[in-house]
Amino acid sequence: MLLEVSDLNAGYGDVQVLKSVSVNVREGEVVAIFGSNGSGKSTFLKVLAGLLKPWGGTIRFRGRNVEDLPPEERVRMGMALAAEGRRLFLGMSVEENLMMGSWTDRGRVKENLERVYTYFPELYEKRKDLAGDLSGGQQQMLSIGRALMSNPVLLMIDELSLGLAPAVVSRLAEILLRIREEEGISMIVVEQEVSLALEISDRAYVFDLGEVVDEGRSEDLLRRDSIKKTYLSVL
Amino acid sequence: MDILLQLAVESLLLGTFYAFMSLGFSLTWGVLNIINLAYGSYIILGAYISYTLYTYAGIDPILSLPLSFLIGFFKGILVQRLLIDRVMTLEPFMVLILTFGLDIVIANALNLIFRADIRSIDVPYAERSFLLGPLIITEVKLLVFALSLVLTALVYILLQKTWTGRSIRAVALDREGARLVGIDPSRVFLITSGLGTGIALASGNLYGVLQGFTPFDGGMLTVKAFLVSIVGGLGRVESALAGGLFLGVLEVFTGFYLGEGWKFFASLIAMFLFLLLRPRGLMGGKYYGET
Numbered sequence: 001m002l003l004e005v006s007d008l009n010a011g012y013g014d015v016q017v018l019k020s021v022s023v024n025v026r027e028g029e030v031v032a033i034f035g036s037n038g039s040g041k042s043t044f045l046k047v048l049a050g051l052l053k054p055w056g057g058t059i060r061f062r063g064r065n066v067e068d069l070p071p072e073e074r075v076r077m078g079m080a081l082a083a084e085g086r087r088l089f090l091g092m093s094v095e096e097n098l099m100m101g102s103w104t105d106r107g108r109v110k111e112n113l114e115r116v117y118t119y120f121p122e123l124y125e126k127r128k129d130l131a132g133d134l135s136g137g138q139q140q141m142l143s144i145g146r147a148l149m150s151n152p153v154l155l156m157i158d159e160l161s162l163g164l165a166p167a168v169v170s171r172l173a174e175i176l177l178r179i180r181e182e183e184g185i186s187m188i189v190v191e192q193e194v195s196l197a198l199e200i201s202d203r204a205y206v207f208d209l210g211e212v213v214d215e216g217r218s219e220d221l222l223r224r225d226s227i228k229k230t231y232l233s234v235l
Numbered sequence: 236m237d238i239l240l241q242l243a244v245e246s247l248l249l250g251t252f253y254a255f256m257s258l259g260f261s262l263t264w265g266v267l268n269i270i271n272l273a274y275g276s277y278i279i280l281g282a283y284i285s286y287t288l289y290t291y292a293g294i295d296p297i298l299s300l301p302l303s304f305l306i307g308f309f310k311g312i313l314v315q316r317l318l319i320d321r322v323m324t325l326e327p328f329m330v331l332i333l334t335f336g337l338d339i340v341i342a343n344a345l346n347l348i349f350r351a352d353i354r355s356i357d358v359p360y361a362e363r364s365f366l367l368g369p370l371i372i373t374e375v376k377l378l379v380f381a382l383s384l385v386l387t388a389l390v391y392i393l394l395q396k397t398w399t400g401r402s403i404r405a406v407a408l409d410r411e412g413a414r415l416v417g418i419d420p421s422r423v424f425l426i427t428s429g430l431g432t433g434i435a436l437a438s439g440n441l442y443g444v445l446q447g448f449t450p451f452d453g454g455m456l457t458v459k460a461f462l463v464s465i466v467g468g469l470g471r472v473e474s475a476l477a478g479g480l481f482l483g484v485l486e487v488f489t490g491f492y493l494g495e496g497w498k499f500f501a502s503l504i505a506m507f508l509f510l511l512l513r514p515r516g517l518m519g520g521k522y523y524g525e526t
Binding site: 049050051070071072075076080081083087088089090091092096099100101103104106146147149150 | 398401402404405408409411412413414415416417418419
């Protein structure tokens, strides 16, 4: 098992958001997390990346407990998050943003750049532009590209499709599948668009009000009536 | 016409020094989001270090500049780790009080050691000047200008072309984004504080050869650094240059047309107007590299 999260509790101030969440990811697996607004998906990724300290519970990554490690240590171990709101360095060029992604892997910045540019040729074309001048879709590519620059074992993507045109989303999905095929990276994709989430993943977890309310193989969930009714608006 | 040209050249020479002098203030503000009220007294501290070395050991202030920088660098790291780190995450007001207190401590310590007399570093080339067409160029001003320009360029290159510099800009632009790629912001804060304080002390060496100083001139220099930072917009080297040149023009022209006594008053008025009308600065940008 690559990642074992068990009994995770977390929140902001006095407000508990995650309630006893347990999630597993195997080597090479793509896991989707979906659920309505405020269900704790983004909070979950924040805790995984180390940006938010959990109240309790354990996170085992590659056989080591990481819940007390700072984010930089987790990046070094192979976790990378393309975060909500993307958190790009808007005043830096596209290429500089990517380079910063290799902060923990500085010796191989050239190879990493080449690799990311083959997945995202549009970033190569815009490499001299400021990140702040990119379109939403390009910024999302940059955010994922920057996360890939650290050579992660586990790539976590928050709100893959939020605010993006359908054509852009399907291109992103295509690229993710390609990355997975070529590099065997495991992924956790948080996604509101349930059909998309289930399409690109092997397994999925359904979050509601901070709890895992359902989980299973994506193809099974796609066929399940309760999922169809609640999330796919198919009656 | 010749007078105007002369004043313009004087403004350029002085303004470039102000740009370098303020760079550390602007940098710590942009990256750590703190306003260091002790900044001016750091500059004065540098001036006294080079004064001491010159008077008692005959070391030229230009030669002791790297030493001042190093002393400042370690002092900056120490102050950050021991003091500022502890209050930075609390109210912004706390940092103001802390650095205001530091300013008082440094000024009074200098006063105890050196007394309040005006000191000056009388290098042999202090009074030399030469004619360039219609212009009179004072050698020491030209030297300070050239060094300020070179040192400012070095800081620019450090920020733009090195990993350390990029990590500083990254933290300034998006602290959480920086953590996501594995940068430890608290380390960047230490380096930035070191760099900023180093610049302050190093610029003190230059300040000391330009004019006389007393232990209590720090407050005025902090105001100048503040003005330079808000005029250009926070953070970037280009902004500091723009702000520095603005202050140079302001001081040289007020000094010439209204009298020396009006210079500082003019800076205060300018600061007031900028805060009121253009709080984001002439160039509109904030922080290193933001557009």
